[in-house]
Amino acid sequence: MAEYLRLPHSLALIRIRNPPVNAISPAVLYGIKEGLQKAVSDHTVKAIVISGADGKFCAGVDIHVFSTPWSSDTGLGDLVDEMQRNKKPVVAAIEGMALGGGLELALGSHYRIAHVQTETGFPEVTLGILPGARGTQLLPRLIGIPAALDLITSGRCILAGEAFKLGILDKVVNSDPLEKGIKFARTILDQPLECRRIMNKTVPNVPNMDAIFSEVFAKVRKQYPGYIAPETCIRAVQASVKHPYEVGIKEEKELAVYLVESGQARALQYAFFAERNANKWSTPSGVSWKTASVRPISLVGVLGKHVGEFLDSPHLHMVRAAIYLVPSGVKFCGKHIAVLAPLILIQVHELFILCVRTGDGNFFFFFFVVLGPELRTYTLSHSTSSQLIEMENILVPRGWGEVVSTFLTISNNGTMNIHVQVLCRHTVFSSLRDSIYVIYIRNFRVSDLAGLDVGWKGRKGQGLTGPALPPGTPARKRGNIRYCPIPDILCESGRFGQKTGKGWYQYDKPLGRIHKPDPWLSKFLSQYRETYHIEPRVISQDEILERCLYALINEAFRILGEGIAASPEHIDVIYLHGYGWPRYRGGPMFYASTVGLSTILEKLQKYYRQNPDIPQLEPSNYLKKLAAHGNPPLKEWQRLAGTPSSKL
Numbered sequence: 001m002a003e004y005l006r007l008p009h010s011l012a013l014i015r016i017r018n019p020p021v022n023a024i025s026p027a028v029l030y031g032i033k034e035g036l037q038k039a040v041s042d043h044t045v046k047a048i049v050i051s052g053a054d055g056k057f058c059a060g061v062d063i064h065v066f067s068t069p070w071s072s073d074t075g076l077g078d079l080v081d082e083m084q085r086n087k088k089p090v091v092a093a094i095e096g097m098a099l100g101g102g103l104e105l106a107l108g109s110h111y112r113i114a115h116v117q118t119e120t121g122f123p124e125v126t127l128g129i130l131p132g133a134r135g136t137q138l139l140p141r142l143i144g145i146p147a148a149l150d151l152i153t154s155g156r157c158i159l160a161g162e163a164f165k166l167g168i169l170d171k172v173v174n175s176d177p178l179e180k181g182i183k184f185a186r187t188i189l190d191q192p193l194e195c196r197r198i199m200n201k202t203v204p205n206v207p208n209m210d211a212i213f214s215e216v217f218a219k220v221r222k223q224y225p226g227y228i229a230p231e232t233c234i235r236a237v238q239a240s241v242k243h244p245y246e247v248g249i250k251e252e253k254e255l256a257v258y259l260v261e262s263g264q265a266r267a268l269q270y271a272f273f274a275e276r277n278a279n280k281w282s283t284p285s286g287v288s289w290k291t292a293s294v295r296p297i298s299l300v301g302v303l304g305k306h307v308g309e310f311l312d313s314p315h316l317h318m319v320r321a322a323i324y325l326v327p328s329g330v331k332f333c334g335k336h337i338a339v340l341a342p343l344i345l346i347q348v349h350e351l352f353i354l355c356v357r358t359g360d361g362n363f364f365f366f367f368f369v370v371l372g373p374e375l376r377t378y379t380l381s382h383s384t385s386s387q388l389i390e391m392e393n394i395l396v397p398r399g400w401g402e403v404v405s406t407f408l409t410i411s412n413n414g415t416m417n418i419h420v421q422v423l424c425r426h427t428v429f430s431s432l433r434d435s436i437y438v439i440y441i442r443n444f445r446v447s448d449l450a451g452l453d454v455g456w457k458g459r460k461g462q463g464l465t466g467p468a469l470p471p472g473t474p475a476r477k478r479g480n481i482r483y484c485p486i487p488d489i490l491c492e493s494g495r496f497g498q499k500t501g502k503g504w505y506q507y508d509k510p511l512g513r514i515h516k517p518d519p520w521l522s523k524f525l526s527q528y529r530e531t532y533h534i535e536p537r538v539i540s541q542d543e544i545l546e547r548c549l550y551a552l553i554n555e556a557f558r559i560l561g562e563g564i565a566a567s568p569e570h571i572d573v574i575y576l577h578g579y580g581w582p583r584y585r586g587g588p589m590f591y592a593s594t595v596g597l598s599t600i601l602e603k604l605q606k607y608y609r610q611n612p613d614i615p616q617l618e619p620s621n622y623l624k625k626l627a628a629h630g631n632p633p634l635k636e637w638q639r640l641a642g643t644p645s646s647k648l
């Protein structure tokens, strides 16, 4: 999987070939090593060029292998060192991408020449690992600590121009880099190599090194709360300053193994493939992303409270000429969805819904919840537009309501039911504040943001509350099902959420953003409990978490079992992109697979016995079917439990 070619003018070429992205598998690694040995032992070879087939240098180590023992001892780092120490010059001719282990191969080379469109970087942190084949030791030596820390902790990929400015690349070319690399190699056959070996360099000193590290630690803790990889990356980079190369690489390896074996790495790598699988949806009638075509837009509506804030964005100038943006649900005409991209991708901190009507009369809804930089925008739509605006697209039947609203309702009911019973409201929040459960706190924030009156109106329409409710209906029952009237009561008290300055929280002002717990709500809850003779009790953290999360997971199994979601991965991608589910937990379905299906089933059975009027706690048949197989891997679920007729 790496070809060796003898070229004229005393040159040899090693070409990585492993479609689609020339990732480094054991076979690729073996091929490169073998090529290097051949070139070294051939006395007629004076320089070596390394490149990738099909216009791609290398996208790094094959992510599939991180679930195999090979990943703990790939030998890639040793190969990188062997390349650096080589007595014959090695020139990396880079095209397409040099990412992760691909960039490490390039750093192992003595010279790096890249096409101007090449993307390079260390995205490992996004996969829960670190550049463990010398990347954390070589990059700081080459470009200095601040720039190396930035690239390694962010996982940001940069274009060749920037990489050249940083000193990663020696040359950027507009034409075929392989041709240029070969030409260049002929000119350096007898040049001394000592100064080209990055391992021999010392990290450029800066006076305030300690302060730089402290700042970056603080930054990543704030930016990526709960994630272990960013901080571990910093520790590995720190080793490049503290220790000589030989010691630094040992520390890098220890830290890399720790991350590779972590649950977070497994979850993040699962998420990487889940997103790619989810994008490959197709309907039973054969419609797929690939067959979709761009459609012109005839009408665009933006519904939201603070849409006017967009007007401050510099990006908006680009779109103002083409479309007219009017706050609060007023329709305006647009030309093409592509025009909308800059509008949508700007940073906002509000919830809004964008509705687009295409020329052929179809409507697409984009539902955005943007609570801050850590929670990304998302969309549920099979519109081609989401490709243009680079968002995840998930196919769901009958509009987006089925999946999105059901999940929201389940999450809200779970938390509300506990809220009412629990002795101290603070316990719910402090329990839920822990990593994954933070999502439940967001539910209340999201509800406040969306406006509590929205759901209220819906419930009135369904006859669950308001004038249509038959007289004599018990406040906390609808039929045999437990009903929580609290959101209705909040609305009856004029608490519509953020827009009225109070809802589940209180805000600094109507439409204000600064929220804090409202003593009014605590007082209200005590009165409520007294009125309905609800005995407050201490509910353990475990019970709070399990009742909230497992009910949600149960619902996900129901949706899967009814053919509403195409696969567990689709559900996880919705959660990752739609609800701010921590990526390092992979999504609710992945999380279920790590907890164990029989554990989830047993707990649900227990809680359902205790709360028979909460139907969300009744284990779904699909979960029962799957749990009967033990804890099968997620990939096997649909085969084992059967694939229901698709509703897509």
Ligand SMILES: CCCCCC/C=C/CC(=O)SCCNC(=O)CCNC(=O)[C@H](O)C(C)(C)COP(=O)(O)OP(=O)(O)OC[C@H]1O[C@@H](n2cnc3c(N)ncnc32)[C@H](O)[C@@H]1OP(=O)(O)O
Pocket (backbone or CB within 6 Å): 020, 021, 023, 059, 060, 061, 062, 063, 064, 071, 072, 073, 074, 076, 097, 099, 100, 101, 102, 123, 124, 127, 130, 131, 132, 133, 253, 256, 257, 260, 273, 276, 277
């Ligand atoms: C002691 C421990 C030692 C540690 C050893 C050293 C550590 C090295 C670490 C690494 O190198 S980890 C890998 C780092 N590389 C990446 O994270 C790159 C990930 N890939 C991407 O960002 C993108 O895929 C891309 C390369 C920029 C291409 O993007 P594009 O949008 O063009 O296409 P995709 O649909 O994303 O990908 C196409 C196809 O390729 C598969 N793929 C991509 N990268 C890898 C990879 N590194 N390994 C395996 N497969 C990869 C991707 O899954 C798609 O295939 P699919 O069949 O459609 O899923």
